[in-house]
Amino acid sequence: MILRSGRVLATVVAIVVGLFVLADVFVTAWGASNGLAQAINGVGYFLVSWAAIITAFALFLGFANVVSVHWSRIRTQKSGAVYSLVLLISLFGTLAFGIGGPLSANGQFIFNYILQPLEATLFALLALFIATAAFRAFRVRNMETFFFVLFALIVLLGQVPVSIYLWPEFPVIKDWILNVPTLAGVRGILLGVALGVIATGLRVLVGADRPYTD
């Protein structure tokens, strides 16, 4: 009974909050500035601020999850436990070294000389990974992959200046592929995605979908 009441309460709160935030979006787009509009704007801003606070608390729980998972891996000597040890040392080291906050000298040092170079290095691997993914994708297995390879080759050749000497029409065909069939396909995907997003949002808004309850 208590569990059921909890579900009902959570659903009512979710619907009311969702309607207020949606109304806030509409009132802002409308440009209304009367007393009711200001009240809705105020409540909407208040609720969105709560979401930011909850996200900050969720970050603490995420921190606890990282410590718990990796401590457990070290304790049970799972494969790769040494990486978990390095991770925990880095985690607490960063916490101690950057205690002054991200704008402190230590914090800036960590971001500029450790975090950013590491991220750049990782993303530099993308070039290699694109090459290997393309190698795998460029195998003709059926009609679909045949057209995939054909269009990819035309676009590739159309991008390089030397293709004009092979056949002057390559850049023209490349532009047509990018501006007509590709753009049409992307617009079709975006239209479907927009409808999917609206449907997902409306299901939550009317309480038909309740991912926040048991």
Add this chain to the structure above:
Amino acid sequence: MTPEFLVRAAIVILVVFVAAIYIFTLRVRSGRMPLLRRIRAFDVLQGLPGRAIEAGRDLHLSLGVGSLVNETTADSLAGLAVLDYLAEQAAATGVSPTISMADPTVMLFAQNTLRAAHTGDSDRAEEAYRHIRWIAPQPAAYAAGVMNILNIDQVEANVMVGSFGDEYLLMGETAARQDMAHIGGTSNPNTLPFIYASAQETLLGEEIYAAGAYLQKRPAHLGSLAAQDLMRWLVALFVLAGIVIASVS
């Protein structure tokens, strides 16, 4: 077009959409199921928990780098719908998948989904919680963490459904090199070529939002799929009408 007109139009569209979802959901509840085209990725996904148990290895589900408090919410909810199905399977078999995410709010919902699936069995719920891995909020760091899971842990199958950017390829290629079963899905058109190139089965664009309808046959999800189709036809008719009017005038 004035802002007032656009707001009124948006409200009318939302009201029509809600009415359509409600009517189609009632039709599904009365036994009139809509015809669903086959999506191979969902067929394969249904066999993955059993395959992982037979192999004695893990099933990894990535919920992406999206959040539940911004424009990526719908993608994250789509990933959570897949988790809902896998959590039901885990409650029945006792073997939980490894679940990773980049946003801590998604982690809270993932925990809630597992708790709901293990209602009345707190020990199993506790065990399942240990398989949830919040990695890092930055996409690059998250990708590195997932690459670590795929390379070091004994992973039989990898499912990635949610919001992803370029970092998808780092994870997708790692899975492809390990020759594991790999399903990928996102709504971001810029990431779709990476998924197409690296995943064995793909969920492209809006297909990720159909997980609840295909995997669990939920009436509200089936109803909203039918409502989406109705709205798509209406949009297509409006586009055609616009072309005709523009051509004639």
